[in-house]
Amino acid sequence: MDVLNQVREAGVIGAGGAGFPTHAKLNATAEYILLNGAECEPLLRVDQQLLALYPDAIITGFAAAGHQVQAKRAIIGIKGKHKEVIEILKKRIEALGFSPFVQIHILPDVYPAGDEQVLVYELTGRIVPECSIPLSVGCVVVNAETAFNIARALEGKSVTETYVTLQGDIPRPVTLKVPVGMPVREVLMKSGITSLDDYGVIDGGPMMGRIMNSYDGYVSKKNKGYIILKKDHYLIRKKSMNERQARIIGRTACEQCRMCTDLCPRYLLGHNMQPHKIMRTMKYMPDDLQSALTAQLCSQCNLCELFSCPAHLSPRNINSWYKDRMRTAGIKYTPAERDYKPREARSYRLVPSKRLIARLGLSSFDGPAPLTGVEWNIDEIGILLSQHVGAPAQPVVQAGDAVTAGQMVGAIREGSLGAPVHTSMDGVVTEVTDSVIKIKVGSIHV
Structure with missing residues (x-):
């Protein structure tokens, strides 16, 4: 079986949060393949630990992906502050014989260095056109954990685990290897808190993650972290604001200072993304969709909303509404x-990560979250059928079937973009719905 089919059968998807099926991304020809090791979301700690602990697997998976797309160069983008990881990667690239094909490029410690289009520019000097993807300028981008999963796929192992950081106002900041399908509530309790009553939880990083309204779901292959903060924390209150509230406040308080535009990463790359104009349209002509068309260029990085705006308004929220x-x-x-050319001011309008973290009120939580083994004692897991971009997987099991860890339980629907899903534990299928396959299991140590 070739690389593309091995990746496809293993259910590898973009592990950085987007969840795009990797076999579809690698079914292309590109001049560059880029590894996103920036992990620019504050407080998340997965990628740097994986790069330090499993460099051989990540480099091998990355190189295999590069050869699959016939890339001339494979570039790892990583922030310069991770000096120890960089030294490990340099040594292992040489030892594995992948130099000079695989190279390392040092990134500045700014947000959002891991944005796909920002990464392309930093590593290659090319600018992805508006409404386009990196492939349009000869680039394919994969995440560090995705490269790790590609290497495992080449060994015949499907994606049954994901790595998740628990961070915030908690007794035990930690990064865990979590079986896919684990109840979210069970994972959150590993943070050391005993009750979620006084907390708000952000699914993902503090910038792009969203407030969770329920903790009764299941972990998917694309989960990267949970930020747990007291309900009265600024970030929880800000992210709890709905679109209607954002529009009312924006219409009365926006002073058109254009700071949201001046610091917008896509605007600085030369795109026509100008959030202050969207705010102006919302204020005076809210139903004029033609005047707000550039909202579609928004990457939802949330820099405008959580850093740039001096009045603490919600340009990203308004963009999303449009x-x-x-x-x-x-x-x-x-x-x-x-x-497309970058704006002349770009070099001195990049936002340092430490400044961003301070603005978010997270400096006291910006510490280690070490990768730690834990014991999972659960009775049931839930394998979501839609863990990826595209059509939900088609169940290939039914209630009463016995399944073993790594077994495919949902296949790609014929003629559709998607990815298969696999059970992470042995057990018996108890329920199959349009959204989830529930499996009765025993205790297990991961």
């Missing part, structure tokens, strides 16, 4: 055909 309305109306932005 995006939804345009999607419903079937309206799309048409990019201008031109040569």
Whole structure:
């Protein structure tokens, strides 16, 4: 079986949070393959630990992906502050014989260095056009954990685990290897808290993650972390604001200072993303969708909302509101055909991570979250059928079937973009619905 089919059968997806099926991404030809080792979301600690602990697997998986897309160069992007990890990677690249094909490029410690389009520019000097993807400029981007899973796929191992950081106002900041399908509540309790009553939980990083309204779900292959903070923390209160509240406040308080635009990562790359104009449209002509078309260029990095705006308004929220309305109306932005160049001011408008963390009120929580083995004592897991971009997986088991860890329980629907899903534990299928396969299991140590 070739690399593409091994990756496909193993259910490898983008582990950085997006969840795009990796076999579809690697079914292309590109000049560069890039590894996103920036992990730019504050407080998350997965990728740097994986790079330090499993460099051979990550480098091997990354190189295999590079050869699959016929890349001329494979570049690992990692922040310069991770000096020990960089030294480990340099030594292992040489020892494994992948130099000079695989190289390391040092990234600045700014947010969002891990944004796919920012990463492409930093590593290659190329700018992805508006409404396009890295492949349009000859690049394919994979995450560090994705490369790790590619290496495991080449060994015949499916994706049945994910690595998750628990961080925030908790007794035990930690990074865990979590079986896919583990109840979210069970994972959150590993933080050392005994009750979630006084806490809010952000699914993902503090910038792009969203407030969880329920803790009764199951961990998927693309979960990367949970930020747990007291309910009165600024970040929890800010992310709890709904779109209607954001519009009311924005219409009355936006002073058109344009700070949201001046610090927007996509604007600084030369795109026509100008959040202050979207705020102006929302204030004076809220139903004029044509005047808000550039909202579709928003990457949802949340820098405008959580750092740039001096009045603590919600440009990202407004962009999202317009995006939804345009999607419903079937309206799309048409990019201008031109040569994109970064704004002259870009070099001194990059936002340092430490400054961002301080602005978010997270400095006291910006510490280690060591990868730690734990014992999982559970009776049931739930394998979600939609853990990826594309159509949900098609169940291939039914209630009463015995399954073993690593077994495929959901296949790609014929003619659709998607990825298969596998059980992470032995057990018996108890229920199959349109969204989840529930499996009765015993105790297990991971």
